[in-house]
Amino acid sequence: MGRPATKPKELRDGFYIEIRNKGARTGIKIRRDNKQQMLFAIKEYEKNKEVIVLGEFKNGKSIEKKK
Numbered sequence: 001m002g003r004p005a006t007k008p009k010e011l012r013d014g015f016y017i018e019i020r021n022k023g024a025r026t027g028i029k030i031r032r033d034n035k036q037q038m039l040f041a042i043k044e045y046e047k048n049k050e051v052i053v054l055g056e057f058k059n060g061k062s063i064e065k066k067k
Contacts, residue, residue: 010060
């Protein structure tokens with residue numbers, strides 16, 4: 001056994017949402033290839049879980065839409 005990783009993982013290109021149990025502090029990140037699939041996953045998970053939309057990532061970084 002080695003020591004745990006200290007460098008955070010880079011996120012792959014795609015759309016990310018975070019799914020949590022209601023009242024929990026941490027959750028898991030789920031990636032979808034396009035926005036339509038992400039919206040479908042949000043509808044599916046929001047029935048039982050807390051859903052946080054993280055948005056689109058490219059090259060490991062979040063893409064912010066500029067106004």
